Amino acid sequence: MSEMIALLGQPNSGKSTVFNALTGSRQHVGNWPGKTVEKIDGTYEHKGVRYTVTDLPGSYGLTGNSDEEVITADFIRSGKADLVCVLLDASQLERSMFMLAEFAALKRPAVVLLNMMDIAKAQGKEIDDRLLEEHLGVPVLPFTAAESAGYERLKDLFAKELKTPHMLASAPGTAAEPVKDADTVLRDSKAKFDWIKEMLEGVTRSASAAFTLSRRDQRLLSPRGGKLRCLGVIFAGFLVSMLICMPLMGLGSMIPGLLNVPVADFLNSLGVHPWLVSIFSVIIPNTLYFCVAMSGFVFGVNLVFGYLEETGFLARAAYQFDGVLSKLGLQGKAVCPLVMGFGCTIGGTSGSRVMDSWGQRMLTMAVVWAVPCASIWAVIPVISNFFFTPAQTLLVVLGILVYMVFMIMIVSRVFGRSLVPDSTRSGMIMELPPFHKPHWKHIIKEALFKAWGIFKRALRTVTLISLVFWAFSFSASGDVEGSLLYKIGTAIEPVTRFFGLGWRTFMGFLTAAFAKEAVLGVLNAVFVGQNSLLDATFRTSTMAVTDNLTLAKVMGEVVSKPEALAFMFACTFNVPCVMALTTTYRESHSLKWTARIAGFYVGGALVLSCIVYHLAALFA
Amino acid sequence: MKLTETTPGCSYAVRSIEGDSHLMNRITAIGITEGAALWTVKNDPKMPVLIYLRETLIALNRNDAERISVERDE
CATH class of the missing domain: 3.40.50.300 (P-loop containing nucleotide triphosphate hydrolases)
Incomplete structure (x- = not known):
């Protein structure tokens, strides 16, 4: 000992x-x-x-x-x-x-x-x-x-x-x-x-007893202007963290492209079983890419948050937004992870480390999941345009924003009671540390440390989930019809129909849980049948061969407007991507809570889809 | 008077604090105790009250600040 x-x-x-x-x-x-x-x-x-x-x-x-x-x-x-x-x-x-x-x-x-x-x-x-x-x-x-x-x-x-x-x-x-x-x-x-x-x-x-607010504090703490300035700083911080992680993400995204073909060729030449070829040439490189991308995000976000926290900015932002957020059952400090969530859910969950207690932290992560990330904002308008006019698309986006607030309230109500019990819940009593110069060496060291930790721990989790997905979407012929996902999807279509989704959109919904960027590719695979489900899901980075015009035409013929609307809402408020899910698990160290919250999101998305579909059908 | 009714730039001494033991623990642990001297720094409507006490700038939500009585300290 x-x-x-x-x-x-x-x-x-x-x-x-x-x-x-x-x-x-x-x-x-x-x-x-x-x-x-x-x-x-x-x-x-x-x-x-x-x-x-x-x-x-x-x-x-x-x-x-x-x-x-x-x-x-x-x-x-x-x-x-x-x-x-x-x-x-x-x-x-x-x-x-x-x-x-x-x-x-x-x-x-x-x-x-x-x-x-x-x-x-x-x-x-x-x-x-x-x-x-x-x-x-x-x-x-x-x-x-x-x-x-x-x-x-x-x-x-x-x-x-x-x-x-x-x-x-x-x-x-x-x-x-x-x-x-x-x-x-x-x-x-x-x-x-x-x-x-x-x-x-x-x-x-001590030198003097009297206290006056510094110029910077006067500007940051003013009731209205201060809020805008704080949001501005957080937004700028988000951009900076993206700039920092871009090169890493870029490097990571090259991994599948570099490894796919050589590995496949090599293994094929050895006469290895196609399953193994598929795993080693598609799944493993993609897992590496995901993990590099995740640690890139974690590094960028921790660098910026470390800076914002150490300089004392974070406490000011918490002071400004405590009023609004306490109505949602959250703490003022949650403002940064929430705003970060619009950019990337991984960033938001990893940014939740600024929360004071584990319970507050887990709750913040659960709530950040409800904030639609940049990938969703890239995909939803495209799909919406297949079915609706630009003005209607704007309404869809607004509807998503309104439901987001509602979802945040539901999540914090449902999970808040056990994560942050009433007896420990209280208004903000917080010190605002004086502004001071950051210790850069220390901040960089901590961010690297965090990023490396996530990389190490995520490899196993991402590989495991990827393999499960692979098993469901693998098809020997390369056609969608050969995959397990297709067989299950078509078999349970009567059930998913009740929730407003046909087997094709339901498949899109399921794969959106893997990676939101994959949604368009997967829709292309199931509607147009141009590329295999596996390629669409795992090789989004290398194969951007989605022909939107053809997809729009085919989708418009098969999918009704209510179904399209239900699909968009279901995708947006489903669990975030595998990477965000893994980050949440790895940051919270609680499989139980991550699974519980994930279950709630999947169930919630299906119920939402059902409601949206049947409501929209009334007006269609 | 209540802490929420104080004027920024003036100094006060804490006279009494009302509340259950949970609140009392939190408030006293951060240094707000009977007799403690403080300056009110900012007191904007609907915002937490900002006070300076024991060399620390502290933000205190209005509900809790309501429960703290202070008197003017010349």
């Missing part, structure tokens, strides 16, 4: 930065037993000794009744951690010491990390860390988490303290257990801050 160090700190204390810098890629993410709270462990080696680090859930205190606080307090009390590293924010020392005051009552060995020293210095704050150390009775290390310079000293300190541990010299003398009575909470909090004042006696000298 290696010795265990636990990291404890309030949100924005830089806890996860320290954790990532210490452990690098040697991390394990899971859930605390029976709780929807992420449990993150990691290891590192220092001077030949192995250490385990636990990143405790972020919360403002330890005596509250949220899952995060109960888990953290129980874990510290259990003594599983040999040493607790308490992070303080040097730029807001007094306030951030509340966590230390709560921790003091638990009487465990500790070191104090005085983080954000760079910001405190920039604000002209002086802290006598030697005197603070004397008052507290445990080592105090001034630190800037985003700079790699201090970590050797930190590891040395951990090693030393594990051998000769220190405990806090005093405690506020309040209850260490959660208190049910509001008056006691209020009285205790005063005692805790009195203790903090005592500890800080002579330690701090």
Whole structure:
């Protein structure tokens, strides 16, 4: 058993930065037993000794009744951690010491990390860390988490303290257990801050007391203009993240084209079974492409979000949109993932990492699925034009937007109750950290780390789902009629008809769940029969041979207008593509919840299709 | 007076906080305690109240801000 160090700190204390810098890629993410709270462990080696680090859930205190606080307090009390590293924010020392005051009552060995020293210095704050150390009775290390310079000293300190541990010299003398009575909470909090004042006696000298909003804050926080500016920044951030990931996506999209023919030729020359040829020449290269594209997105989004979060912008956006989003059962911070979702669902789900708790995060991802992504906006107008006039197409687009808001409300109502229970639900109480210069090196490192993690973990999931799809759409002759999907589709057509979809559009609906870009190609395959279903689904990047005019003509003959309308709505509000699905699973670490939400979306899309079809049929 | 009725640019001291233990925990953990000094920074209708307290800029939603009584601190 290696010795265990636990990291404890309030949100924005830089806890996860320290954790990532210490452990690098040697991390394990899971859930605390029976709780929807992420449990993150990691290891590192220092001077030949192995250490385990636990990143405790972020919360403002330890005596509250949220899952995060109960888990953290129980874990510290259990003594599983040999040493607790308490992070303080040097730029807001007094306030951030509340966590230390709560921790003091638990009487465990500790070191104090005085983080954000760079910001405190920039604000002209002086802290006598030697005197603070004397008052507290445990080592105090001034630190800037985003700079790699201090970590050797930190590891040395951990090693030393594990051998000769220190405990806090005093405690506020309040209850260490959660208190049910509001008056006691209020009285205790005063005692805790009195203790903090005592500890800080002579330690701090701050330059000025008065506070004025900076120019930038005045502009970002104004009621109307500020909202527009925030949306503008998020939109610009989205464009930048697209620009960053484009080259990677481009490289990825070349993989199938480069591998398809040579691999197929090579395997055919060996006389390998056509199934295997198909798997290795089509599925595997395509899976690689998907995974490269996904990690490209994750990299771009994390870079931009890392920047927006570190500079303090994200908190301003959350302040602006909390009112609107709380009506939908969400938190202000969800505004960024939601806007990102219009571009790409993968971006939106990956951007949900800014949410405070796992439950909020899962709920945000579930809601982002309802936001139609750029691929949908590229496909829907084309299909709509096959059947409707431009003015009617505009109405379709508006209808989709209106239903999107409705869908967001339904999803947050259905899943919000269990993901974010009422007892933990509350209005926004949030600090707005001061604007400061980003540490680029650190942001880039974290984004690369995230992207690589997704790539590694997604390979298996995407391969698996691709194989299932392949099994259903493979046809020895290359014709649609030879595929399992065709046989099932035509067999259950009486049922899908009830939902408004014929076997052809139902097939389009199913494959849209694989990749939205594939919809036109698949429609082409089932209506015109030009290319095989497999090629249409998996080789969208290399074979853009959809003849829209012919497709429009054939579709118009077979499909009625109500069916077309039902199809468009069903496709838009079905589960997002395989890549977004995989990202959600990989980011949430919960197969159960991803499957549950996916099931809800598929069911919801079919019901929607049914309603739209029968309503439209009344008017047609 | 209530925190929602305060004027931006003025300083106040917290007099009392009403609410259940859950709310009380959240509010006090962020540093809003009885007697704490604060500046009101922004107080726009329908927007969270922005206060500066213990060297921190804090956004507080209006429902919770209603439950905090303050008095003018000269």
